[in-house]
Amino acid sequence: MSARDVVLEARNMTRRFGGLVAVNNVSFDVTEGEIFGLIGPNGAGKTTLFNLMTGLTPPSTGTLTYRGQTVTGLAPHRIAQAGLSRTFQNIRLFRGLSALENVKIAQHTRTHAGIWRGVFGQARAEELQVERRAWELLDLVGLSDRAGESAGNFSYGDQRRLEIARALATEPRVLLLDEPAAGMNTAEKGALTAFIREVRDQFDLTVLVIEHHVPLVMGLCDRVAVLNFGELIAIGDPVSVQRDPKVIEAYLGGE
């Protein structure tokens, strides 16, 4: 595939909750290697759109195609196995388990070691590989020196980095980050752009990111899509989106 190939095609994605249309007929393409931002006022439908894309919520209508394969209708773990992995706005770590254990558990979506194979040496070799990989990922997110600490003790910023390590453990091709800067301090936010780019480059990923922190979105994303009341009102490079009167109106109208 060339660097500009389309990897994701969202077509007419709609989700209704009773009378509320949380995501309304949204279509867009994401190209290989792109960092694609999704912004919009509170309640605009951003997380619902991520949920539709990752199988947590079925769409009322519409489809998502990943490299030509329709993934809508698949269970979340199947979509993860297909190559789409995500983090959550509300962090979902095993708070009582260590950072290392959190990453090891995440890898089991990919490995095949089941309890019945525990008696075979093969499973042991796989387990060692899982352990080695978990250390590598913790090292990448800067947490290897705290591998044995409970995830629940970590700051928000560190928990978000651990969540990214967990998401990477499933060997995704597309990484969806739901508000990665939330709860981070100014220094952590400052470092996040370089970190996400580094992860994208190192793992050869396509990245979708929901983010409220506008300077981060502007400095990080190749393209930005704007949702307002469930509708896609603008899409393009960060500067033109920021200048778009419909976008300015959506944000000012929400103040």
Ligand SMILES: Nc1ncnc2c1ncn2[C@@H]1O[C@H](COP(=O)(O)OP(=O)(O)OP(=O)(O)O)[C@@H](O)[C@H]1O
């Ligand atoms: N399971 C659900 N049942 C009913 N309504 C829902 C459900 N999930 C989301 N909604 C509604 O859908 C709309 C879109 O919510 P969503 O969380 O996707 O917005 P968002 O853009 O991610 O908001 P925020 O920036 O505040 O996280 C909101 O009005 C929300 O209340």
